[in-house]
Amino acid sequence: MAESGETDEESAAERVTLGSWRGPLQVHCGHCGEFKRAHSLKLPRTLEEGKRRFHYVREPDIAWFRRKRSCTACGTEFLTAEVDETLIEELLRLRQREARRRSVAYAKVSQEFRVRQKWLDTTGDDVPKELAAELVRGSAWWLTHSSGRPVRAPRHADRLQKLYCGWSVDFGANWFAAGRALARARDYAKSVFLLASGGKLPVERELKLRLRKISSGCVLNVNRDFYDDYPENGAGELVFGAQAIDVNDCERVLMRLTGLNDLLIAYAKVKIEE
Numbered sequence: 001m002a003e004s005g006e007t008d009e010e011s012a013a014e015r016v017t018l019g020s021w022r023g024p025l026q027v028h029c030g031h032c033g034e035f036k037r038a039h040s041l042k043l044p045r046t047l048e049e050g051k052r053r054f055h056y057v058r059e060p061d062i063a064w065f066r067r068k069r070s071c072t073a074c075g076t077e078f079l080t081a082e083v084d085e086t087l088i089e090e091l092l093r094l095r096q097r098e099a100r101r102r103s104v105a106y107a108k109v110s111q112e113f114r115v116r117q118k119w120l121d122t123t124g125d126d127v128p129k130e131l132a133a134e135l136v137r138g139s140a141w142w143l144t145h146s147s148g149r150p151v152r153a154p155r156h157a158d159r160l161q162k163l164y165c166g167w168s169v170d171f172g173a174n175w176f177a178a179g180r181a182l183a184r185a186r187d188y189a190k191s192v193f194l195l196a197s198g199g200k201l202p203v204e205r206e207l208k209l210r211l212r213k214i215s216s217g218c219v220l221n222v223n224r225d226f227y228d229d230y231p232e233n234g235a236g237e238l239v240f241g242a243q244a245i246d247v248n249d250c251e252r253v254l255m256r257l258t259g260l261n262d263l264l265i266a267y268a269k270v271k272i273e274e
C-alpha cells in the first residue's frame, strides 16, 4: 500500500478562504490519474445530493461520508467517499478474486471456441474449398439484374478455381481470391484467440474492422497479380463490371467462419456472470 501524505480535511478549504498559502489538500483525481489539489465544493441540495452520510441498507457497514471535489488541475468535479480503510482492502481482495475467476473463464471459452474451428489449423492459402464457396455465396452480387435492383449471385461459388493464391473466382478481368481472404482472416483470428485466452479480447468494432479490410486486399488483376487495395464504391462494394463483392457481407461471413462471433458472445457472458 502506498502512502499519499495529506492530513487535514474540510479545514483546508477554510484556510483557502482565509488566503492561506497552503491551498486545498490533494485528492486522487480519476481524470488526471494522480493526486492533485482539489477544492471541496458544496453539495447541491437537490434530491439526495445534499446529504453527506450514507450506508447500504443490506450492508450497513459500508458507510461513508461524501464530499464533492473539484480538481484544480483539470476542473473535473467528482464525489469522494470517506470510509474505514479495511473496506478498501476488502475491495482489493474481491477485485483480485474476480480477476482470477474471469481469467480462468476467459481461457476456457477461448480454448473451447478455438478447437471447434478445426480449419484454423490450416496453413498458407490451403483453406477448405467449401469455406471459400461459403464466402463467395454470402458476398457476391449481380448489380444490373433485370429487376432493376441488385440481387445476390451465389452461383459464382460454383466457379471457384484453384490459383497460386488458393480458391478464387473470376469476374471478367478481375479475380476475387476467396481462399486468400479466408487465410488472412484465419491468421488474424488465431492471434485473437491467443489474446482472448489471456483475457485481452479486442473490442468488437476492432475485430470487425480488421475483417472488413481483408477483402479489398484480395482482388487480382487480369495478370493475376494482387492489387494492394482494390477500391470500394460508396456502398462498400468491390465492383467488377456488372458484378460485385460486398465487403460488409465478407466481414459477417468471416466473423462467423472464424468463430470470432461465438467468441464475442461467450466472452460477454463471462463478464457479467456473478
Ligand SMILES: [Zn+2]
Pocket (backbone or CB within 6 Å): 029, 030, 031, 032, 033, 036, 071, 072, 073, 074, 075, 076
Ligand atoms: Zn484532475
